[in-house]
Amino acid sequence: MGKEHHHHKPRTAEEYKQFIKNAGLSFTKPRLAILEILVRDHGPFSADEIFKKLPEKMCDLATVFRTLKQFKEKNLINPVKFDEDFTRYEFNDPHHHHHHIICTQCQKMQTIEDCFLEQFEKKLQKMGFREISHSLEFQGVCPRCANA
Amino acid sequence: MGKEHHHHKPRTAEEYKQFIKNAGLSFTKPRLAILEILVRDHGPFSADEIFKKLPEKMCDLATVFRTLKQFKEKNLINPVKFDEDFTRYEFNDPHHHHHHIICTQCQKMQTIEDCFLEQFEKKLQKMGFREISHSLEFQGVCPRCANA
DNA sequence: GAGATAATTGCAAGTGACTTGCAATTACTT
DNA sequence: AAGTAATTGCAAGTCACTTGCAATTATCTC
Numbered sequence A, B: 001m002g003k004e005h006h007h008h009k010p011r012t013a014e015e016y017k018q019f020i021k022n023a024g025l026s027f028t029k030p031r032l033a034i035l036e037i038l039v040r041d042h043g044p045f046s047a048d049e050i051f052k053k054l055p056e057k058m059c060d061l062a063t064v065f066r067t068l069k070q071f072k073e074k075n076l077i078n079p080v081k082f083d084e085d086f087t088r089y090e091f092n093d094p095h096h097h098h099h100h101i102i103c104t105q106c107q108k109m110q111t112i113e114d115c116f117l118e119q120f121e122k123k124l125q126k127m128g129f130r131e132i133s134h135s136l137e138f139q140g141v142c143p144r145c146a147n148a
Numbered sequence C: 001g002a003g004a005t006a007a008t009t010g011c012a013a014g015t016g017a018c019t020t021g022c023a024a025t026t027a028c029t030t
Numbered sequence D: 001a002a003g004t005a006a007t008t009g010c011a012a013g014t015c016a017c018t019t020g021c022a023a024t025t026a027t028c029t030c
Helices: A013-022 A029-040 A047-053 A061-073 A118-126 B013-022 B029-040 B047-053 B061-073 B118-126
Strands: A077-080 A088-091 A099-103 A109-112 A130-141 B077-080 B088-091 B099-103 B109-112 B130-141
Touching: A013 A029, A029 A047, A029 A061, A029 A088, A047 A061, A061 A077, A061 A088, A077 A130, A118 A130, A118 B130, A130 B118, B013 B029, B029 B047, B029 B061, B029 B088, B047 B061, B061 B077, B061 B088, B077 B130, B118 B130
Parallel strands: A099 A130, B099 B130
Antiparallel strands: A077 A088, A099 A109, A130 B130, B077 B088, B099 B109
């Protein structure tokens, strides 16, 4: 996605902690819990979905929004926007760049592994653009819905 | 964008009228005025931007939202989502398919004419997906901002 | 490690984009 | 031209997301 990624996906408890601190954020329980969900369950999730996955009393929904905002600013996660009235976020794994297709009927989402857009970003870079990233999302009726 | 387009861009007053009626919508002054803005000024515009471009007292902002919703349902316009908290819409011109790059500093937008994604949609079609469309948007710092 | 300082959090209230109920107006049908 | 159906204006409502502030928790400094 164009931007620099000096991190790899955290695995151990200690790595999660360092991951958050390396990003320049202080380490708190809510941030750990939210990051774990994004890393382990990797679908693009809305703030609300993440909130519901958190253990009871972990934190307020406002904290989820604040945390997502900071994670995004630190480039740990990417916003994914479908034709919905909320924003989804996904862990920014440089080793697993991909896109999505969402079914306009059943809303089920699948990932598309192919990405042929890096070359295109290089073109833009030659044109003088910097810190380029892109988002590419497909919509359509999935095979199962099409046959029903 | 994958979906069927049986229309071409309207030019004359009569064509605008027929264009709206062909879509199965009744012809009203607000709808004409909104469509004209989308066709003639072609940038992706928010409801608010369109509202401000309308002549005084043309209609309520609520009507702009309602109209955009219907235009979208009739596939006359496409939503374009950047990392903003509102939705932009753009006239769906089958003869001028393109994408955008928006500068994360000055917000200026440029169009990208290239589109190599039709082949990709064909792949998805072979997989059984129907009525496929896509959205591809780039973000980055534009040359002018990069040098400042 | 204790205390000072700075950042984060919970809660409740606030925004802002977008929607909706309803009565009045306008478009379409015949 | 009258009757029916769709659209509109207005105001109130919804929903995702934000924010002010006081209390808590993390980090820094000694």
